[in-house]
Structure formats: structure tokens, C-alpha cells
Amino acid sequence: MTTTLYQVTRDVFCVQGTAVNWILVREGRDLTLIDAGYPGDTDALEASVRSLGHRVEDIRAVLVTHAHVDHIGALGRLHERYGIAALMHPDELPNALGQTHESATPADVARRAWRPSVLRWSLAITRAGATGHPVVPHARAYPDSGALDLPGRPQPLHVAGHTSGSSVYVLDSAGVVVTGDALVTGHPISAITGPQLLPDFFTLDPGRADAALDVLAGVEADVLVPGHGTPWRGEMATAVEHARRTAPRRLR
Numbered sequence: 001m002t003t004t005l006y007q008v009t010r011d012v013f014c015v016q017g018t019a020v021n022w023i024l025v026r027e028g029r030d031l032t033l034i035d036a037g038y039p040g041d042t043d044a045l046e047a048s049v050r051s052l053g054h055r056v057e058d059i060r061a062v063l064v065t066h067a068h069v070d071h072i073g074a075l076g077r078l079h080e081r082y083g084i085a086a087l088m089h090p091d092e093l094p095n096a097l098g099q100t101h102e103s104a105t106p107a108d109v110a111r112r113a114w115r116p117s118v119l120r121w122s123l124a125i126t127r128a129g130a131t132g133h134p135v136v137p138h139a140r141a142y143p144d145s146g147a148l149d150l151p152g153r154p155q156p157l158h159v160a161g162h163t164s165g166s167s168v169y170v171l172d173s174a175g176v177v178v179t180g181d182a183l184v185t186g187h188p189i190s191a192i193t194g195p196q197l198l199p200d201f202f203t204l205d206p207g208r209a210d211a212a213l214d215v216l217a218g219v220e221a222d223v224l225v226p227g228h229g230t231p232w233r234g235e236m237a238t239a240v241e242h243a244r245r246t247a248p249r250r251l252r
């Protein structure tokens with residue numbers, strides 16, 4: 001598979017795998033990884049680390065925005081082979097441990113697969129392992145005490161809606177906010193580009209997902225790095241305003 005690597009700032013890199021992003025934050029020789037692609041993206045994820053001149057062992061921990069299959073695919077191997085921890089909001093642990101499944105079902109996608117864009121995307125993600133339910137037995141909650149002691153000093157913010165324990169991570173000194181699926185900038189099945197919410201059928205609680213935008217609007221950052229779509233430069237209040245204005249034109 002092919003990946004695209006965006007250098008967002010001097011030390012923040014966004015890598016696009018199978019229509020999903022993972023983010024590498026560099027501090028000296030050390031890295032923080034945010035999200036981990038589909039299971040089928042695992043080799044590409046390791047290759048993206050090496051392409052920056054790093055070893056996979058340089059990853060101090062993986063921060064998870066939420067435990068959907070397209071964001072946790074490589075966690076198993078990273079832990080088994082390299083002993084790398086996976087941290088997330090405590091309310092997301094049941095999803096990671098396989099106790100709950102707050103996600104769209106294959107049937108939700110199949111109902112919409114008469115659209116060529118949805119069909120193409122669903123074939124690509126199926127090849128990448130989208131129908132599996134990886135569990136993350138080693139998942140742990142991040143401490144609830146402000147910025148984390150990890151490269152880039154990521155500051156988690158809880159933004160329930162897409163899932164119960166969805167998080168965004170603010171990289172204050174880089175001026176970056178990593179939003180996962182709480183706010184994206186594009187999707188293969190979306191009719192629009194720019195900051196937007198995902199279609200409702202991907203989202204546990206669309207009302208709370210919309211309310212979470214108020215939290216994001218207050219974040220001070222110059223760049224939004226989403227779970228899906230390309231990095232977007234601008235103020236978060238503007239991003240949120242765009243997401244709300246374009247909501248009726250999303251695919252539902």
C-alpha cells in the first residue's frame with residue numbers, strides 16, 4: 001500500500017494510510033504516536049517511522065483518539081514486538097477491550113454501497129482489515145493530570161460523541177490539535193472538503209458530537225490534524241464554523 005506523509009510542523013508528521021491518518025510527534029530521538037491505522041496498515045506504519053530516520057522502538061507510547069478498527073490496527077504488534085503502551089480516555093477502554101462496540105456495522109456501510117465512492121472505499125478498507133474487531137488487552141487510561149509526560153507534551157481533551165471516550169490531543173508548543181474523528185477534514189465518502197463532522201451513521205451520539213465542537217472551537221492552535229482528510233491550517237473557531245455550516249451537505 002502507499003502512504004502519504006505530511007510534515008505539519010518541524011516535529012509533527014501526519015501519515016495517511018488506508019484513508020486514515022496516524023501522527024508522529026518528535027522530540028529529540030523520541031516519538032509519540034497518535035493512532036495506529038488499520039491492521040493492514042501495520043507494515044506501512046513501521047515504514048513511516050523508519051522513513052523519518054527513527055526506529056520503531058523510539059515510540060514512547062501510542063495515544064489513541066478512539067478505539068475504532070481504523071485507529072488501533074497496529075497496536076497489537078507494537079506491544080507484542082516492542083512493548084509499546086497504548087493510552088486512551090478511561091471511557092474508551094471498554095471499546096478497546098472488546099466489551100462494547102460503539103461503531104458502524106458492515107450493514108450500515110452495505111446499505112450505502114450503491115454509491116460508487118462508498119463501494120470503492122469499502123473494498124479498500126475491507127482489504128485493510130476493517131471487518132475485524134481487534135482487541136487491545138494492554139490498553140490503559142492516560143493520567144487525568146494535564147499535559148502528558150511524553151514527546152510533544154500532548155494535552156488530552158475528552159470530547160465524547162463519536163464514541164464515549166473520544167479524545168483530542170493538543171500539542172501546545174507546536175500549535176497543533178490532533179482531532180481523531182471528532183472533527184475531520186475529508187473522507188472518501190464525503191461530498192465536501194474542509195473541516196466537517198463524519199456522517200451520523202459513524203457516530204455514537206451525533207448530538208454530543210456536535211456539542212464537542214464547542215470544546216474544539218476554544219482550542220488555541222494553528223493546525224488541525226484530523227483522523228481523516230488532510231491537515232488544515234486556520235483557527236479552530238473557523239474550522240468549527242465550517243463544520244456546522246456544511247453539516248447538511250454531508251452524506252448521511
Ligand SMILES: [Zn+2]
Pocket residue numbers: 020068070071181227228
Ligand atoms: Zn476513523
